[in-house]
Structures are given as C-alpha cells and as structure tokens.
Amino acid sequence: MTQTVLVTGVSRHIGARVASVLAADPAIDRVIGVDTVPPPSLSRDGGVPSDRIEFVRVDLRSPDIAQVIAAADIDTVVHMSLVGAPPGSGGRALMKEHNVIGTMQLLGACQRSATVRRVVVRSTTAVYGSSPHDPAVFAEDTEPGEHPGHGYAKDACEVEGYVRGFARRRADVAVSMLRFANFMGPGIDSPLTRYLSQPVLPTVLGFDPRLQFVHEDDAVEVLRRMATEDHPGTFNVAGDGVLLLSQCARRAGIMALPLPSPAFRLMGDLVGDLVKGVGFTGYSAEQVRLMRYGRVVDTTRLATALGWRPKYSTAAAFDSRFTTAAGR
Numbered sequence: 001m002t003q004t005v006l007v008t009g010v011s012r013h014i015g016a017r018v019a020s021v022l023a024a025d026p027a028i029d030r031v032i033g034v035d036t037v038p039p040p041s042l043s044r045d046g047g048v049p050s051d052r053i054e055f056v057r058v059d060l061r062s063p064d065i066a067q068v069i070a071a072a073d074i075d076t077v078v079h080m081s082l083v084g085a086p087p088g089s090g091g092r093a094l095m096k097e098h099n100v101i102g103t104m105q106l107l108g109a110c111q112r113s114a115t116v117r118r119v120v121v122r123s124t125t126a127v128y129g130s131s132p133h134d135p136a137v138f139a140e141d142t143e144p145g146e147h148p149g150h151g152y153a154k155d156a157c158e159v160e161g162y163v164r165g166f167a168r169r170r171a172d173v174a175v176s177m178l179r180f181a182n183f184m185g186p187g188i189d190s191p192l193t194r195y196l197s198q199p200v201l202p203t204v205l206g207f208d209p210r211l212q213f214v215h216e217d218d219a220v221e222v223l224r225r226m227a228t229e230d231h232p233g234t235f236n237v238a239g240d241g242v243l244l245l246s247q248c249a250r251r252a253g254i255m256a257l258p259l260p261s262p263a264f265r266l267m268g269d270l271v272g273d274l275v276k277g278v279g280f281t282g283y284s285a286e287q288v289r290l291m292r293y294g295r296v297v298d299t300t301r302l303a304t305a306l307g308w309r310p311k312y313s314t315a316a317a318f319d320s321r322f323t324t325a326a327g328r
Contacts, residue, residue: 004030004115005227006074008060008106009081010053011035013187014122017220018078022227023052032072034058034065035081060102066109069116076118077110078227079103082159084124084152085191085284092151099155100162107166110173118174120226121163125179125212125236125297126153130289138297140179140234151286160234167232174230178222181238181297184317185216191287196322201249202267205258208246209294212238215312215320222302231305236297239314245291251315252322264288 005022009015010033023031032054033039039055058064060081068074082099103121110116126148128138133145148154160177167175182192195201214237222237249256259267265288283291303309312320 003028003076003228004032004072004074005076005078006032006034006069006072007078007080008034009079009122010055011037011039012080012083013189014183014216014219014223015039015080017187017216018080018223018227019053021220021224022078025224025228027228030054030072032056032068032074034060034068060106061097063105063109065106066112069109069113073115074113075115076227077106077116077120078223079106079119079121080223081106082122082124082152082156095152096155099152100158103159104162107162111166111170116170116173118176118227118230119163119166120176120223121159121178122223123160123163123177123179123234124152124156125181125238125295126286126290127156127160127179128295128297129153130209130286130293130295132293134293134295136296138236138295140236140298140301148286151284153286174232176226176231177234178226179234179236179297180219181212181214181236181295181314183216183219184213184321186321188216188321191284193321195283195287196248196252199254201254201256202264203245203249203256203258204264204288204292205260207292208244209291210242210244210296211248211290211294211314212242212296213314213317214238214310215317218310218312218317221308221311222306225306225308233301233305235302235305236299237302237310238297238299239310239312239317240299241314242296243314243318245294248318248322251318261288261292264291 007019010019016039019033034056129144129148131146
C-alpha cells in the first residue's frame with residue numbers, strides 16, 4: 001500500500017532528514033514537508049534530492065494545515081515541529097504558540113480527516129523534569145518528582161495532553177508519541193550542544209548529573225519505522241548507557257568550572273549577552289535543573305516494540321559530536 005506522508009518542521013535538521021529518508025522509501029508515494037520557511041536543502045550525502053519532496057509553506061497556528069491534509073489525502077503525519085528554544089525574533093510567547101497552538105491546529109485537522117490513519121509525534125524526555133525527588137530511571141508510566149512548570153518541557157507536557165486526547169477520540173488512528181533524549185551528532189545545533197561547545201564548561205558546584213543522548217541517525221531511524229509501521233503508544237528513545245557531565249567534559253577535552261548555582265545561571269546570561277549573534281541565549285531554568293539533577297530513562301518498551309536497539313550508545317553519540325570537534 002502506498003502512503004502519503006506529511007512531515008512538519010522540515011526547515012530544521014532532523015525534520016529535513018526524516019522527510020528525506022521517507023522520500024527514499026519506494027512504498028511511499030508522496031512526502032509533503034511543511035514549515036513557515038523553506039529548508040535550505042532537503043538533501044544530504046546519500047540522501048534524496050529536494051525535488052522528491054513537496055514543500056508547502058504553512059504556519060501550523062493557522063487553519064491552513066487542514067486544507068493541506070485534505071487536498072493531499074494525507075494518511076500519515078509525522079509532527080517534528082516542536083522547538084526547544086525561543087526564536088530570536090519572537091521570544092517565549094511565540095515559542096509557546098508555535099508548540100502548543102500549532103499542535104492543537106494540526107491535531108484538529110487530523111481529527112476531521114477521513115484519510116489520516118497514523119500520527120507520529122516527536123516529544124521529549126524533558127516532560128519528566130529534573131528534580132532531587134526523581135527516580136533513578138524513568139519508565140514511560142513513571143510520574144515525575146516535580147512536573148515541569150515552564151519552558152519547552154511545559155509546552156511538551158501540554159502537547160502530550162492534546163495528543164492523548166486525540167488518540168482517545170480517534171481510536172482508529174495509530175498514535176505514536178516519542179520522548180527523545182537530547183539529540184546528538186555532527187549536524188545537531190541545540191541549546192545543549194552550544195553549552196557543551198564552550199571552551200570552559202561552567203558546571204553547578206556539588207553536582208555531576210547523569211545524562212543520556214540519542215544520535216541523530218538513530219532518531220531518524222526510529223521516526224522512519226514509526227511512520228511506516230503501526231506502533232501506538234508512548235516510547236522513550238535514548239542511546240544505551242549514561243554519561244556524567246564530568247565525563248562529557250573530559251571526553252571533549254574541555255575544562256570544567258564548578259560554580260554555585262546562582263553564579264552558574266548568571267554566567268549563562270553573561271555569555272548569552274556576548275554571543276547573541278550565534279544563537280546562544282543563556283541557560284534556561286530547565287537547563288539549570290538538568291545540569292544539577294540530570295535525567296535517565298528506560299528504553300525497554302521501544303526495544304520490545306521495534307525489535308531494534310540504537311546503533312549508537314549515549315557515549316558514542318556524544319563522541320560523534322564532540323571528540324571529533326576537539327580533534328581527538
């Protein structure tokens with residue numbers, strides 16, 4: 001059976017890669033990528049030229065997305081459009097509108113569609129928060145010690161609530177929600193990779209958090225499988241193993257600078273003021289908590305459902321981005 005797949009967020013790195021790998025699948029008839037701006041390129045080494053993917057400029061906050069889904073008879077939606085940091089020109093309010101209102105509009109369009117039969121949503125392990133009351137490892141059904149109250153993590157919690165509501169209303173649609181650990185790899189540019197790219201790494205005095213990463217190749221493979229197979233449910237996605245923040249610093253060959261928590265946050269603000277031109281905006285409150293308490297998730301449910309494990313461990317994913325950059 002041929003498929004017509006809609007991928008949101010194709011102007012960003014992972015979204016573009018997902019659209020590219022799906023367009024290479026002979027079982028998929030059409031791939032339509034939507035975003036507010038066109039991607040610079042949808043191709044990569046060994047990938048698919050951009051002319052194999054139809055781009056439509058759509059703001060998910062508008063009802064226009066329903067017209068796209070209806071006109072193209074979309075049967076699979078891969079929602080990659082959540083953003084983890086405020087855009088430079090819009091700030092936190094625009095970020096929340098894009099994440100939450102955009103998802104509401106998309107799910108509303110899917111609910112009214114007679115053709116949509118599979119929805120895949122990118123979420124984040126940040127929904128578990130980071131606190132001193134956390135369990136050692138989060139399973140998908142584990143309640144967080146403290147629910148996130150701000151930023152990207154709060155947006156993701158709201159998005160997940162709307163996704164669960166959609167799944168209840170449309171039981172005929174296979175809905176897969178993927179909680180990704182922080183993306184890592186040569187092509188990833190995120191608040192965390194910018195933090196870890198500093199020549200001297202500020203850390204929170206007295207804390208050495210456990211961290212997990214998922215390599216971009218493994219993230220794309222999980223999304224490809226979920227877009228072409230029915231695996232309804234919620235799944236944690238992370239590379240095997242963990243790294244302490246101190247181990248990250250040593251592997252990248254950079255010096256750690258322990259600071260009291262207020263000074264750590266202040267340092268982030270100062271650095272953000274100095275390097276605004278390269279997209280560094282300081283440390284968010286949720287990033288400060290992650291750098292204190294860390295977060296580790298269990299991925300057994302994903303491995304069981306797919307019969308697959310990530311190619312890259314957490315350590316290997318980190319090395320692919322940072323030890324190469326350090327010349328090691």
